[in-house]
Amino acid sequence: MGEFPMKLDEQQLTGLLLLLAQTEEVELTCDECFARTAEYAEHELTGKTPHEALEKVRQHLAICPDCREEYLGLLNAIRSLVS
Numbered sequence: 001m002g003e004f005p006m007k008l009d010e011q012q013l014t015g016l017l018l019l020l021a022q023t024e025e026v027e028l029t030c031d032e033c034f035a036r037t038a039e040y041a042e043h044e045l046t047g048k049t050p051h052e053a054l055e056k057v058r059q060h061l062a063i064c065p066d067c068r069e070e071y072l073g074l075l076n077a078i079r080s081l082v083s
């Protein structure tokens, strides 16, 4: 009964959306992940500590079999070039 008390005006809504866009939990899309797999592979092969953007690649690879397969293929290709 009565009116819904939490009615957001447009400004509040925009602020909320901005907040959501900035949250750490945003996952990469496959395209974004793929754009960074080469960099990520280089870090892995050279033992460098991944920075934050690459940490998201790692998370995506953990949950996305398609990208993981692409990544492992790339890793093998680089390894065979190096060795």
Ligand SMILES: [Zn+2]
Residues within 6 Å of the ligand: 029, 030, 031, 033, 060, 064, 066, 067
């Ligand atoms: Zn993916």
